[in-house]
Amino acid sequence: MKTRFDLKSSLQENRLFLLRATTLIVFVLILFFALIARLTYLQIETHEKYADLAQNNRVKLSVINPVRGLIFDTQGRVLAENNPSYSLELVPEQVQDMPETLKQLSALLPISDDEIKLFEKRRQQQKRFASVPLRNRLNDTEVAVFSANRHLFPGVDIQARPIRHYTFPELTSHVVGYVGAINEKELKTIDPVNYRGSRFIGKTGIERTYETELHGHVGYQQTENTAQGRSLKTLSYTPPLSGKDLTLHLDIDLQKVAHDALGDYTGSVVAIDTRTGAVRALVSKPGFDANLFAKGIDQTSYSQLQNSSKRPLFNRSLRGQYPPGSTLKPFLGLAGLDYKTIHPHQKIYCPGFYQLPKQSHKYRDWKKTGHGMTTLHDSIVQSCDVYYYVLAHELKIDRMHHFLHKFGFGQKTGIDILGEKSGLLPSREWKKRTRNQVWYPGETLIAGIGQGFNLTTPLQLAHATAILANKGSAFTPSLVANIDNKNQLPATTLPIKLNNPQHWDLIIDAMYDVVNGARGTARKISIGANYKIAGKTGTAQVFTIKQDEEYEEENVVEHLKDHALFIAFAPARNPQLAIAVIVENGGHGGSVAAPIARAIFDKYIQVTP
């Protein structure tokens, strides 16, 4: 360290510092007297004005929460409403003997030690004149018992707070969703003024997607208070703007039929009205009790739901991605026709397996003995795999991708609830981009029977079925029919133009025979129906069978069993409703998934003949 022993400059520096320090003292004194002057002005000059204002400051501004919008089904039945919830609250400042009061209250009402502990904790954190809840969600009897004895408890009162209530908590748990306490992350994104008094926010489903509409706008009121802060009268009132009511396209009856038809299986059902894109049923099983969340779920119940192997919180209809299996065949058949790689009456021989030229690997048909000479019609009716190996091999993956893309595979449908997954429609480019690998011809074959990389959501499958049923022109699936009595107009999707429009009928005829033909894979569900269904069964492999292994149903553990799929629309010649059913580990589409669709059609087609 260099130190200059330059006496003269050191002295100069000393003098300079002294001068500057003195300047600072003068500066600080100026600031000091400026503050004193300001305080004198406020506390002496304008004291009277502010003393008046403080007196009148008995006037207190408080927030009035808007009422959250209700949610109805298509027939006007309430799905989500606001019920009053009563809580017993104490104002510590007004309670004379707290321990005694708590003792007497415990004698009167079933108040647990935990509630008292929690109350004591909250009391520590709050102002002495603030109301602190002791017991939440009092039942009617408890309310009555306390009300009768209220005069004995000064400073104790019952407060009513609205709480969200779902009429069909399990049926609509995934589609309507639920509200829950606002968390820290949400706190940063919401408007702090509008949510000043709100405790809940939409977390999933319609409740989340339409949060802005449902929440409404906060109101204010000015009240004149006593010196203790108790309000005497209301001076001004800016009413809150209630949230808007939503009417859904969803039909709760249909939802229930689908839900019940799935039985104990996990899986999903989506039903879309082909004439408008209105989603009539959107079921994901298992569901859960949405009211648990609205009331404020406890940690145990939450982790139970979260750790359950059946994943009840997972919305399968929007986010479950499954291989479409054979349900993809009608679309691929249409692609083959449109690109002229197959002729409608051309026959392909099915020996029960297929081999790529110069390769030994056998791509198997589900039917070991083979289907023999097979036309396009037969290939759909009997779900011949070899036919689609041949078709896919000639079509090539990129043309398959291009054609199927028009039906919405591999992309979000644009339904009006958040969280939808886009599925996966593979292509050469996709594989290069995401895995940096080349595409193998064998992968095209597997894609030809809806396996391999292909993934679809139940919603996508239903939407694609609706497009097929409508011969190319359809609507974006939508759940909300009207907001505050204003109808939401259906949005059309880009129409699909085929080179030969008659090809639509060829495919639809084949799907008709899947259900109504003598050899159709879903022929059982036609029995006793007074309308005609067109459909396609599917079975999606959960795990891959090795080359020389047999899939033996009895030997496969439950969670590795194939998924059963079924897509359908009815009436076949004049479609109203398109359905996709996926039953996880259900086995065969024809025997497990198809009857579920039939049950829904029975309800819907008869209701609106």
Next chain:
Amino acid sequence: MNWFFKTTQQTSPYHQRKGNVFRRLHIDFTLLILLILLSSIGIIILMSAGHENMGLLNRQATRLAVAFFAMLVVAQVPPHALKMFAPWLFLLGTLLLLGVLFVGDMGKGAQRWLDLGFFRFQPSELLKLATPMMVAWYLAERRLPPSNKHIVLATVFIAIPTVLIAKQPDLGTAILIASSGLAVLFLAGISWKIIMGVIAAGAALAPVLWSFMKDYQKQRVLTFLSPEEDPLGSGYHIIQSKIAIGSGGLYGKGWTHGSQARLEFLPESSTDFIFAVFAEEFGLIGCIGLLTIYLLIFIRSIYMSIQAQDTFSRLLAGSLSLTFFIYLFVNVGMVTGILPVVGVPLPLVSYGGTSMVTLLIGFGILMSIHTHRKLLSS
């Protein structure tokens, strides 16, 4: 006033003895008494502002104890060691600030905290001390008054933390850090011509600064200019705090009898706006008394800095003294409505931990500088 300006070198036998004990412990008795007096008043106001919430008081008392302990520890560190650490502390602080910008916890919409697992730490607090230390360290090595080149470099040292903290965004702390650095420059003797030139340029650049401000900062300035425009939003603070102060009058409403704070009209009554609670309950007389304690602390501190023996100590001590008073001025100015609301607590009185520790460590540095002097043989 002799007791006030007494130094440990005074010759009266009494002072000699007493001075020696405290000097050996590196404590400045006068300053210690004033600081204890101020924090005791703080606890008393907090009792009223926090509505006798014992939990709140306990936490504040604990923090004060920790902060006073930290002050006494820092007072043991000799100034030459502080000088040696200065650039490293500054570098560490700046890196932590950058860390906060990238990985910091988002607290209340502002990125200020660094979560170190066991405790959360605000790097801007470190820079409140490290910035004046850095500038003092840099200028102490040069001939004073500093040349233009050194002024520019020193300005860069001030600008780095100021800009980073303003970006967080924490305008209040950014102002305090900038003023602590500029105070060093001023004490080092930069010419009045430059000072005036900078002030003029600053006035001209104000519109540019405006365009860089975050929406909520603009809102605060606009609200400051006309609080009545937004009585439900940010103007509410200022209106209610002026009512509290004004209604206090000459003698005040008496301890725990301020209706504004009691009926919860006054927001943030135990943190940034605690002065309004004091003014309401103790009136103008109380306010003058309280402000005088702050003034005495400042004068004692600046006196200690004049007594300092080397340039680094002198510049640092002078800057710390001034910053302490600026702290007070910004807070009281904002609460009384002559400055915009920038979120600066009332030093040693407002409820809250980190700034208290930093302030008292600053006084620890002052005490160290004052008590480590060597007797000059004249």
